[in-house]
Amino acid sequence: MKLQQLKYLLAIVDNGLNITAAAERLYTSQPGVSKQLKLLEEELGIQIFTRKGKSLGSVTAAGDRIIERARVVMQEVENIRRLAADYYEEEDGSLSIGTTHTQARYVLPGIIAAFRKQFPKIGLNLHQGTSEQIADMVAGNKIDFAIATGSQELFSDLLLVPSYRWDRSIIVPRGHPLTAIKRKITLHDLVEYPLVTYVFSFNGESSLKRAFADEGLEANIGFTARDADVIKTYVRMGLGVGIVASMAADCSDREDLQVIDAEGLFPRSTTWIGYRRDAVMRRYMIEFLHLFAPHISAGQLEELRKAGTQEAIDELFRNRKLPLRGGCDDNAIAAA
């Protein structure tokens, strides 16, 4: 058995049991891949795939379990490489992050700037998508870190570190009637206007709807969009009252928009950062984690590295107060 054979095997699986496609992905010849698969199957004495004529049909039961193990092997081999690169003080490497628009646009810029400064030679890839899409990236081993809010159930392969909490903010054009209200805004005030907010994801971003329902009200959702920038555009056009994550209520918006704090109106959300439980983290990855969640001490980071189970992490953060992220000011601080 050779590592290459396992690599080829996984490539075949990940390319829909198409050897030709796998060979291309591997930058090698198709007969070579075919032959190595055959050798592997011969050595093991079993069929990993069923054959339909000459083509590969499906994965056998034995194949399934072997593929599972092969992935562990390749992951550990990758871990050995990472360990070595890290001890070598290798300045080579790359960091791939899967996250949502809000994080990518409003939270990460400052953090990434700091990271860049510290590790100028480390490549950075920002993959943007919905929670579901990020989960797919995790499954395909495309990203080192996932950053999202809620949807924890989609990420059972990852260890999730709660990072900060946030409220929503209400944004309206300057001079909007809501700005004339001197007392704290209530949900009753809001139902008077069409709301412009995020598209509800499949899992349950409907916490917004529920907040209204809990007071016996029905929200008047006028328009939903995937990201805060789009929402703001439509708010500027007078389509309604925007409700976005506070982080998205940027300083620069305040020229033509007014931001109204909505603390307490809606449940607080928690944003987490997750990493594969079985992957070794290189130094720069731990540093990134630290930049993103600076409330975690170096000692705790070390504990996290060893933890290995979500329960251990949850225990670490039980009764722990997470930082609260607001808009304008926080981002200014982070960028400095």
Place this chain on the structure above:
Amino acid sequence: MKLQQLKYLLAIVDNGLNITAAAERLYTSQPGVSKQLKLLEEELGIQIFTRKGKSLGSVTAAGDRIIERARVVMQEVENIRRLAADYYEEEDGSLSIGTTHTQARYVLPGIIAAFRKQFPKIGLNLHQGTSEQIADMVAGNKIDFAIATGSQELFSDLLLVPSYRWDRSIIVPRGHPLTAIKRKITLHDLVEYPLVTYVFSFNGESSLKRAFADEGLEANIGFTARDADVIKTYVRMGLGVGIVASMAADCSDREDLQVIDAEGLFPRSTTWIGYRRDAVMRRYMIEFLHLFAPHISAGQLEELRKAGTQEAIDELFRNRKLPLRGGCDDNAIAAA
């Protein structure tokens, strides 16, 4: 990186950083091993070992972590082989068991006979030793199953399945004064005579001593030995009153010895069988587990296989009554 390089690396480590010895163990030439190590270090860009002149001095910090990972890789490769062999219905394989004398001599014979009958072509290796020695066998990956009583703390690498419980028996030569006592024997009766029993292992077989101490008595330990056969020999010679595991109070002894039940006099012991948490079990291994612990149903065996944590197993057996193993009769039944 090649699997062979990792294999060589581990062989070097397991042979005290002696490349020559490692090469012999691997049935290959010494320069070959040396070269592959060098190639691996070159590829990784780090030193795994420090050098004292030309000899290997010690393992570097990076090396330590790499070796750890390499062991996982090799274990998973072995697992792939096992899976394949199992699906192939391969009748090849071997089963190595590490256990104590009492099990090897009095409990396992019947079980192994049954196993042999079912899997005549599977090689069987019985390694006998103290708990500590068995723990070493586990560390060196020499055995598939460990069977012992107590000393759980030595086997954190294994998943331990509680299998049965047992009491001690008192054995005396025929006509011994103790046999004249018609009521149930008490510890007070026993302190009158020198006792012949097991050597106390380091961890705490002193449960026997404690049983006496709890009643304010001091046992008169006349002689200790490692196994019941030796103890019985000395009891026959009239050196004292023997206290052994009930399983060791064999039918055949009853010609010249008398066995007195000591149930309740001493705390009950639990014998467990353990296996590596990260190793795939072949079918015959699961079958052996079933033979040894027949109170576990097929469904539970499947659960055990998936469990992976000691907590899950403990949960499975919480409030579960384990079989109680006596002497003569039980063994006769098992052998049948």
Place this chain on the structure above:
DNA sequence: CGCGTTTACGTCGTTCGTAACGATA
């Protein structure tokens, strides 16, 4: 000088890519 490692080198087995062939829809 003995022990253990590395270097050198010839041999042999393996892998790889190209090209041709076979099978399937």
Place this chain on the structure above:
DNA sequence: TATCGTTACGAACGACGTAAACGCG
């Protein structure tokens, strides 16, 4: 006939073993 996998074969590469050199105690 287009697509995909296998077989065939020569070239290049890599692993292995022997022999010899090197370094350390």
